[in-house]
Each structure stands twice: as structure tokens, then as C-alpha cells.
Amino acid sequence: AAGCSAPRNTAASAEPSPSGGTRLTKIGLDYPFTQLPLYSTLVKLSTAQAKKHGISLLTTSDNASADTQASNLNTWVARKVPAIVSFPMVFEAAEPVAKAALDAGLIWVTYGGSLQHQSADIQFSFRRGGTLLGEAAAKWAEEHLDGKGKIAFLTDSTIELGRERTKGMIDAFTRLAPGVDVVAREQAIDPDTGLSKTKAILAKHPDLNLVLGVTDAAAYGGFKALQQTGRAADDARTFVGGQDGSAPSLLAVKQGTFYRASAALAPKDIAAAIVDVPRAVAAGKANPSVQVPVALVQHADTAEIDALLAQNA
Amino acid sequence: MSGPAGHDAGRTPSPDAQEPPRTPDRYEYTPGLDTPEPGRAPTPPRLIVEALRGPGFGPVGLTVAEGERVGLFGLIGSGRTRILETLYGRRRATAGTLRVGEHTVSPARPADALGAGIALVPADRRAQGLFPSLSAQDNTLLPAVRTLARCHVRALRTERRVFDALATAVGLRPARPGLPVGAFSGGNQQKLVLGRWINDARHVDVLLLDEPTQGVDVGARQEIYRVVSGLAAERGTAVLFASSDPEEIVALADRCLIVARGRIVGELSGPGLTEQALLSAVHDADPDPLPAEGAA
Amino acid sequence: MSGPAGHDAGRTPSPDAQEPPRTPDRYEYTPGLDTPEPGRAPTPPRLIVEALRGPGFGPVGLTVAEGERVGLFGLIGSGRTRILETLYGRRRATAGTLRVGEHTVSPARPADALGAGIALVPADRRAQGLFPSLSAQDNTLLPAVRTLARCHVRALRTERRVFDALATAVGLRPARPGLPVGAFSGGNQQKLVLGRWINDARHVDVLLLDEPTQGVDVGARQEIYRVVSGLAAERGTAVLFASSDPEEIVALADRCLIVARGRIVGELSGPGLTEQALLSAVHDADPDPLPAEGAA
Amino acid sequence: MTTADRVLTRPRLIATGGLTTVRRNPLLLVLVAMVVVFQLTTGSFLDPANLGGIATDAATLAIVAVPLALLVISGYLDLSVGSTLALGGLVAGWLAGQHHQSPAVALLGALAAGAVVGAVNGVLCCYFGLSAFIVTLGMLTAVRGLAQQLFPLPLSGFGSGFAWIGGARIAGIAAPVVIAAVVLAAGALFLAVTPAGRHVFAIGVNREAAHLSGIQVRRTPFALFVVTGVAAALAGAVKASVLDSVVAGTSGAGFELAVLTAVLVGGVALSGGSGSILGVLLGVLFLGGLQNGLTLLNVPTFWQQMAQGVALVAGAALAYFAPRTGR
């Protein structure tokens, strides 16, 4: 569905704001993964951002359940929340709700992708984050391991976001560092699982060099597993990398450990987009959609890390 | 029908029998049979058991004629419950045959036995008989609802009629169909369990009773005897019951088989069936009075 | 101590009494008390109940002297179980006082009653008495393990000793401490429940028994009578028991209170305590023989 | 005890005794209180659109809650319904989408898949006598793995025919609500007027006594397992149709706990032998209304979570005290 949104965006966004200057008083942020630390950060930052414009921010409590998300969105549409920013757990499933929202004259902003029925979207490519990480790891492997060694991927195949990130990460790495042995692809998105799976992999492959995680949380578990099997925190022949830009991982990167990279989104950029995109739609702006950049942070990027950590605080 | 004379002779009038509330209208229902020996029986045998064996008992052979009430007397652990449960299909027999009238049956579970016309009232009312939280009507009519139903829909009116008839027949007090059975007294609970098999909706050829009046008071006990005897007399049901109470055997049985160590070791009937005779029979059969020792 | 003469006179020798296995060594233990009227009692009262009331019964007043065995006789639903359960703190009394010896107690739960020296053997062995899957030793010593323990550590050897002594005293068969209690016969189960309160590790001043021999066979019944009577005679325990079986009242009680509709309506003792007298007493007390009707 | 008695002594579908009904189902009072509070605070709780939304959401819950309640009454339990729901949706979507089968065929395929899962549960629990908790928990994991293995990618675009199942309006009422109503009515009728309905209670109260009464103590719960599986698959197909998409990894995740909660809050005892379909309906509406009202009220996420937890405990308190006060 990606990439087909631009013309329809303008058409749709014109509807709710024929006068071209409707003032928004409320924005609903529907972010289903409430268990992630990023959720709290986003809510905090976007609430502050919204307040600047005299807008109040509403949130849903989806608990990472697609069913709950669907019913909460329906509740909002029935309630006529004027602008909805939603991160659909299942993009296809959000289509009918988005259509209903537009039909009801509401603003619908898709977060993390795009739908056929929408006013605008806030995009960031999940695959791009994975690709960035895979490329950086491959580059490191070529430089420090002469293109040899062993790698384990901590993957996620349960949700779209995870599948995209996984694909980007594995494709980029195996393309650029074909000499490195892929010894494992294990499902892990939380530190516990990351820890125990990496430990098991290490028992079989004590000389494992790289662990790439679909999330920073899982990679952090792998990081701890490597440390607990006796790797020095700054071991030169080890590379761990993850995605998200979560605080513990960023700290580890900053400290110069073998946790060497994180493909991070800047929460502040996202929060700004969450408020500004619906406002732009309401104001009838021509091209309201936003592409939020994903950046890979490494040890050298001290300033960026500090900025990200500050946003997360 | 040779009349009740033989029975009266068989039952030594105990002092109890002279007391006003006891020995009620039982004799009205005395069945037309006082000849317990199978050879002389004027009525055909209804239940025929041959060389029945199972874990812990056997071989056991016995016959119960139409309308006859046969008691099984023995000490605790002698195997009476196992024999009855095996006849009812709750336990598997390892050998032997079982006939109801002309038909040979080998029940693998209670439903099979019921299909062949055999019903059991178990001794452990609480664990094996009752559904305490269900109503009296549900408790008694449980096996009958399906029989009475038409096209898988319950015949609610017929059910109520059957229950009311039954409540009157067994003298249920209070006769409230909706009361949870746990709220009835022990005697009335026993009547309800008994009523499960002796209502108008069901035809039972062979009625097995295990300790039919355990935990039941004097009045209800007499009523239960009356109902069971009435059933045997009027419908020709063959009654086989186990009891540990010699008084009960004398009061209810036409003939009594002595059970010890899983076998039938003796038989008493007619004038010889007295409490004293029963007690000395078990004593002779099992001179070592430690039945549970070998049992456990 | 005026000897057992009064007792023997009180118990009309029934034909049963002449049979070999029954009427065993009970009379050896006849307690030193045959004067049921409180005024003449040579021994001090152990249990004194005054104007006790609770849902469904009362007011009830009674005394049981040291070593005395008092029976409560009545029809089903007359309220005997409720009276006993209220004395034991399983139900709350709404009014009245209760004294054990000199001490006034108002038990809010069984643990309080036990603390005051009152123990109850409930009628419903299965639901209220036993832990079927636990061993015989666990079943009997459950309340005692804590008493016997030192520094919260069980005294395993002492426990075994107490159990063995108890098993011998009550004549448990088989005397295997590790056997799950569900594998014992009814009579032996009852002995185990009884043994919970009458072992060496526990001192009981007042023993309440509800239907002490329900579902128990002839031999075990006599043994239970022997044990209870022995306890009263040797340790002076006051025994108050409910029974629906007039034979049992005559066999075990020194004195019997007739219970009807939740009140004590009469008393029989000495030579007047016969089965026949008991039956006519309940009959007079409750001429309408439908006890459950008003009850439910 | 009393709950069973309640249902059993009066074979009527939904008790009509007014006050009696309320006394026997105190959840009704809570539900009314909840509705009043939410209406007063949000002003839009009782809007037809909102009520319609609640009903549609509650519909899938109700479709599975009814057979699950029967299963719990008969003394068993099924935790695998969340995964079965996903499997049902996937099979239906696959048939309708990839294979362009008619909605009827798609639906039948889904129901067959559900029946197979239910039959496996039933054989293991009823005939082999294994612990229903562990078996169905194992099936929850295994079926989810199977669904993800078979359909690793999300399915969508099932066509307008299939959309009818979830989207049609029958006399102005959304199709899922109509289906749920039919299931509720069928469940209530089953308990009230069929012999097997009696058997369900009897087996739950005392399995041994039921066996000795000649009842098929294995076949009836086995059938209920199959029906529960079928109902879960049906709910999955309905969801797939409403959303026009299914994802093997997330569809119906956590659904088993939601349904079980509705059933238990609705007064069905986990120990078996007691419960009513009216109670189940109230439990489903309570959970659905609570979720909706909290969202309408804009309660912050984590407070919502706390409120839901507390409401559950309150529901338990009520369901527990009800029978006593009801006497």
C-alpha cells in the first residue's frame, strides 16, 4: 500500500476543512504498543507539543491487542474525535475504520505506514531501520573480522513492524557480508528472551561475534548474555546492535561497549509530527504528510545520543 | 401366590416390632413368593448370575426370581459393593455371565446396564448418588428427561407429573420439586435417589440396592422398605440388596446370601432367616474378625 | 461411685445382646455415674449450657457432668446437629452462655472451642471429617502436629509413637500409618476421626459426637462405644452425643435428652432409658411425623 | 449451588421475574449503575452509534462465551479459543480471498478447522481424562504456531461477499450482533429445554453420580469442546470479515482470557455445576461497556488498566456475594 497515498491525501484532507482553517481542539493518539517505553515518551512529548497549540491529546489503551485497538478506534469514530492519529497493528484491518472516520468528516492520520483511506500519514520505514543496522554491522564485520565470523539474529515475525525490520536487517547484512555464518534466527523482542536465546546460542557457538536485534530490548538481552559468558564489555571482536533507540542501549553505545549501534527514531520528531500533521490537514495545507527519519547512532555520535537520551528522560 | 405366612414365620418378632412407630404397613406389600430355593420357585428367574468374577471377588453365582427380594449380608469389605457395581457395569467383570430374563448382558458401563433393565442405588449417596445443588426434580428425573423428551425437547409438563406421582408414592417431605436436594433430610434424599429408578417413566427389571437405608431415620426407613417391597410385589421387579444391618435383612429380604471374602458362603431363608442366624453365619464364615486387614 | 447396676437395669436386654459378637467388654468401662439429675450428681458438671439459642433452635439448657455420657435423641431435622455445631463454634450462637468447668467460653470458631477443651466428631465423615487422600497418621494427628512440634519443627518420632498408641487403643485395622484414609473401611475411618481428639497429645474436656456410628458395622460400632466409654470413665471427659438410633442411645448414654423442634422436650435416664421409651418419647414430642416439612 | 438451582428449577430462557432476576444477577445493578455513570460523565455513551459499537465488539465475545460457559458448567475449561479464533479467521480469509470461494464455503472451512481443534481438545480432556487447563494451554501455543506456520503473512481483501458476514445489517442490526443473539438464545434454550442441558449441569455437579445415572459423561463435554472450537472459529471468521484482514500472530491474542473473564464475572463457577446464559450476557456487556466507557472518558492508559483490574475484582466480589444475598 506504500507510496500510493500522495494524491488521495490532498483529496481527503480537503474534506474536513472546506473553509481551509478549522481549528483543532483534540487529537486522538492511538498507539497500540502501550507496553513499550517509547509509548510513554511519545505521549509525554506529544501532550506537551499539543498543549502549545491549545490542543488536548487523547490516548487509547490497546495493550498491544488488535481487537482492543479496533474497538477503541470505533469508539472514537462514534464519539467524533476530530483528528485521529493511529498506528494500526494490522494495516489492512484499519482500512474500514479509517474509511468510517473519513466518512464521518474526521481527520485520519496513519502512523507508520499508509492506508487507502486517510487524510495524511506519518511515515517511517521500518525496513530502512533494519537495513541501516544490517549495513553498519556488515561494514564492521568486513573491517574487524575480515568478513568472517558468526552472527545471530533476534527476529520478530508476529507483527508487520517486526517482519519489515527483520527483513531489512537480514537482507542488508547477508548481502554485504556473505562470509559471515548466520548461526541462528530466533524470535525475541524482549530482554528476557534475548538473554536466554543468546545464552543458548553461545553454548553452541562460544565464538559468536555479532548479535543483531529487531528491538533494542532484545539486543540488550543478547548484550548481557555475551557479558555473562565472560566477554569484556569492550571486546573488540564483538558487535551488538538493535533498533528503537531505547535508553539502556543508547547508554551502552555511549559508553563504548560492544553494543555498537542502534537504529533510532527521534521521539521528539515523532511527537511533533503527531500534532503537526493533523493540524496541517485541518488547516488545509497542500502536503501535510511527514516522513520521520531513522538514524543509526554509533559510539561516535555522542551529541545525537545525548539528545535522544534527553528526549527519553 | 402362597401368601405372606412364610415371611412372618421367617421374621422372629423382635422387641422392636412391637413398638408403635415401627413395623408399619409393610406386610401389605409382601410379594407372592416365599419359596427361595430356585428349584421350587413358582415364578421365573429374573436375574441369573453365573460364575461372575472381578478384582477382589468371585466366583459368584446367584439367581433372583421375579418379585423376589434377596439380601447380601456380610462384614465390611466382604465384597458386596463390588458385586453390585460389577452387575451394574461400573466395574468390569473378568469372567462370568449375567442374564436378565432371557437376555444375556455384559454391561461395560452403567448406561448399558440401564438399557438392559438393571438399576443401582449406590451406598455412598453423597459421592455417587446426589447432585446436591440441583433440584429434587432434576435429581430424580435425570435419567428420564431424555426418555420423556420429544424431538430432543423436554416434556416439562410430563416431567412434573411424573415427579408429583413419584413424590406421593415415596412419601417425599417436603414434596417441593424445585428445592435443591442438599436441603432435604437424609431419608428424603434416599427416597429421591430411589425414585430415580422407580418412577412411571422407567421400567426396571432388576433393582440393586447398596445399603439402602444408611443414615436414614426410623420413619423414612420403614417407608423405603414399603416402597421397595411394593415394587417387587406389584411390578415383579427382582430386588438384590446389600446390607450390614441384620435387622434390615430380616425386614426386607425374602432370602439372604451370606458374603465373605468375595464369595457367597451361605444362604438363609424362610423361618431360618433371623438376626441371630445371620450373625452366627457371618461369624462362622469369617472366624477371624479382621476383615479390613486382608482387604487393604 | 455406685457401680454399673443402674445401667444394666436401664438397658432392656434385647435379643441382640445375647449374641456372641455383640455386647462386648463395654460394661468394663461403665463410668462411675448413674445419677443423671444434676442435683444429686456426685461429680461436678463439666459442661454447662444455659439458654443457648441460634438460628433454628433454642433456648437449650443442659449440663454434662464429668465422665457422664449424655445422648441427644430426636427425629431428623430436630436440631441436634445445630446444637452441637454451635457448642463447637462452627455456628454462631445468638444468645446464651456456655461454660466448661469454671470457664465461660464463647467460641467464634472451632479453634476457639478446641482451645477451651471442646472437641466435635461431625456426622458427615466424608464432608466434614476426613482428608481422603492424606494418610491415616496425617488425618488423626492433624491438630496435634503443631502441639507436638518443637520450634515449628515436627516431632516425627513422637508423632509416630502417638499414632501407634492410638491405633492400638481404638483397634485400628490395618494399623498402617501411611495408608490413605480413603482406603480404610467406614468403621476404621470413624475410629481415625475419633482418634483425632482422644490421643495422648491432646486433652479433651468435652467430647461432642454427632451420629458416632453412622455407616459403621457391628464390630466397629462396639469398639467405638468401648473407646468413648473408656474415655469418659478414665479421663472424666464429658460426652454429649447425638443419635437417631435408639439402640445406640441405650448402648452408650447414661442419660438421654429428647430433642424436638430445636428444644429439649424430655429426659430419660436410669431404668427408664429403653428403646421403647425413647420411641414413644419422640412420638409424643412430635405427634405429626413430618419433621422435614416445617424444617425446610 | 444457588445459581444452578436458579437456572434449573425454572426452565425459562431469561428469567422474567423482575425483582427476582435482579436479586439473582446483581451484576445487572452494576451494569445499570455503570451505564448511568458513563452516560452522565460522557454524554454520549447511550448514543445509538456508540451502543451499536459496543454490541458489535461484544458480539464476538458472546459467540464464544456461550459455549465456553456450558463447558465450564460441565466442569471443563478451554484456553485455546484465542488461537482457534485466529485459525478460523485465517482459513475463512484464505478460502474467500486466495481461492475466491463463496462466503458459505469459507465459513464452513473455518468451522471445520475449529471443530478439529475442539475435537482434539475434547478427546484429550474427556476421553483420556487429561487436565483441561494444561491441554488447552498447550493447544493455545500449538495452534498459534500452526496458524503462523501456515499463514505467515497477513491475509486481506476477502471480497464483498465475505464482507457480508460481518457487515450486513439485518433489520437495522449488525450481522455479528444477530449471530451473537442467535448463539445466546440457542445456549439458553439448550440449557432450559433439552435433556442434554440437564446433563451438562449434572456432570458439572457430580461426574460420578452422573455416570451412575447412565449419562454419557464423556460424550456431552466432548461435544461442548467441539462446539466451543466451532464457535471460536465462527468468531474468527466474523472478525476477519469485519476487519477484512487477519494476521496469524495477533488475531485473537489474549481473547481466551477476555472470554473466560466474561464467563466468570457472569457468575459461572470455575468449579462447574452452576451458571446461566443471562449471567454470561451480563458479563460480556459489562466488560464491553467498561472498555468503551473508559475510552470515552479519556482515562489515561495506565489508569484504564488499573480501573479494569479493579472492576474485575469488584465483579468477582459481586458474583460471589450474589448467591448468598439472593437467597
Added chain:
Amino acid sequence: MTTADRVLTRPRLIATGGLTTVRRNPLLLVLVAMVVVFQLTTGSFLDPANLGGIATDAATLAIVAVPLALLVISGYLDLSVGSTLALGGLVAGWLAGQHHQSPAVALLGALAAGAVVGAVNGVLCCYFGLSAFIVTLGMLTAVRGLAQQLFPLPLSGFGSGFAWIGGARIAGIAAPVVIAAVVLAAGALFLAVTPAGRHVFAIGVNREAAHLSGIQVRRTPFALFVVTGVAAALAGAVKASVLDSVVAGTSGAGFELAVLTAVLVGGVALSGGSGSILGVLLGVLFLGGLQNGLTLLNVPTFWQQMAQGVALVAGAALAYFAPRTGR
């Protein structure tokens, strides 16, 4: 029945009867078979490093499984341990990280938080008599919400002192394993040699009879609820120390089901009154070893899921058939 008898008639900690032990715990055979298969197929299952890894993973499971098993034996249930674990880890991490408290203080803080959650569960279930299933399910949601509300951001960097709890080696054995061993031994001793251990079984088998025997039928399970809460918080602190980080939203998610599964596969009956600590240990090792072996074997994710589900059912079959064959 037999399981209880097993434990009860022989007050020894871990049965030492060789063959008898095996016959009574058929899971032992399965465990051995599993080890042999995994060692032959992977070649590295029995490496000390791998075994150490399994032990460390299983440790947190065991720490909570022991008190939970006691609770289940006494006829109750606690589903809130996953959230309590998170809360415990967060409180410990917060004290050690943000407030630079000593590890002892951090640990005590965590245990206190766990005790509070356990006490709330205990009061509601034991003293008010509410359904443990619903109450603790409600607490699972509510405590998770509370934890996220209090600690919305991940905590990390707890300092080397705190890292000691999860990382120290005592006689070459990882500290969490030592803690788990202590908990297991304490549980086994409790059941075998204390009067309260007897009471736990008695209450689980027949609560009414226990009450009439003068046992505190409310206080003992209440204490077990508190101990379970404390153990969950301890496990949370250990996990936090091992990972040097905690996230309120995901820490311990699903842990309650993992622990309960270990307990039930270990032969503790959900209906109460029977079970043994040896069984719990076997259950924990079985689950930990299975997960590890499947990872070593590189089994694809979804096949792993299916295998785990099937193993659970197999475990149930075993736990079920054991007592009978054991006689």
C-alpha cells in the same frame, strides 16, 4: 490422591528411593529422555556453559514456582505474579539506580512491594472468599498498570553492587541458581517438617474438615499469598540485576502462565491437595530444557511454538497417568 499420599506419608525432602522416585515422578524419565535426545542431536546440550544457562533461566521460574505450588496445593491460585515480578524489579532498580541505595535496601524495597501485592490478593481471596482466579487476574492487570504509571520509562544502570545479586558466583554457581536452590529446599522442608506444611495439604484436600480440626484455614493460605508475592518480587529483582535493566511494560509478561505451567506439569493438581517440590523442580527443568534445546536445534520459531504446545500436552498426559501406574 496418590500424589499427596506420596509426599505426605514419607517426610523426606526429595524421595531417595531410586526406582520408587522414578515411578512416582515419570516426568523424570521424560526429562532424561529429553536430555539424551538433545545431547545426541545438538552435541552441546550438556556443556557446562549451556547447563549453567538453563539453570540460570530456570532459577527465576523456580523461585516463584515453589510458593505458587504451595498455594495451588492449598486450593488457591495466583495469576498476578508476572506483574508483581515487574513491580519488584522496578522498585529494586529504582532504589539501586536512581537513589543509589545499597543492594540490600533495594532488595528489601522490592520484597515489601511484593508483600503488599500478595497481601491484597490474600485478603480478597482468603478473608473475603472471592474467586482467586478472577481476583489475581484483575491484580495482574491493575499491578501492571500501576507499574507503568509509576515507572513509564525503562530503568537501567543499577551499579555493580546490585549486579551482584544476579551475577555473583558462589562456589562457582551463579547466585540466582543458589537462591533458587535455597527456595526449593525451604519449600521441601516446609512441606516435610513443619506443622504448617501438613495444614497446607489438609486445607487443599478438605477445607471444611480442616476448619473443624481447628486449623487456621484463612491465615495459612493468606501467608502463602504474601510469600508468593514476595517471591515474585525477588525474582523480579534477580532478573533486573541479571539484565541490568527493567521495562515496566514487558518485564515478566506471560510469566504467570509459564510458572503455572511448570507447577502443573510438575504434578501439582489445580484442584488442590496434592503435589511435591521435587515435581515442581522437574517441571521447571523440563520447561527450561525444552526451550533451550529447541533453540540449540535451530528449530524455526513456529515449529518451536508447536513443539512447546505438544510437549505441554505430553507433560499433562504424564502427570496424569503417573499416579495410576505408580500404585
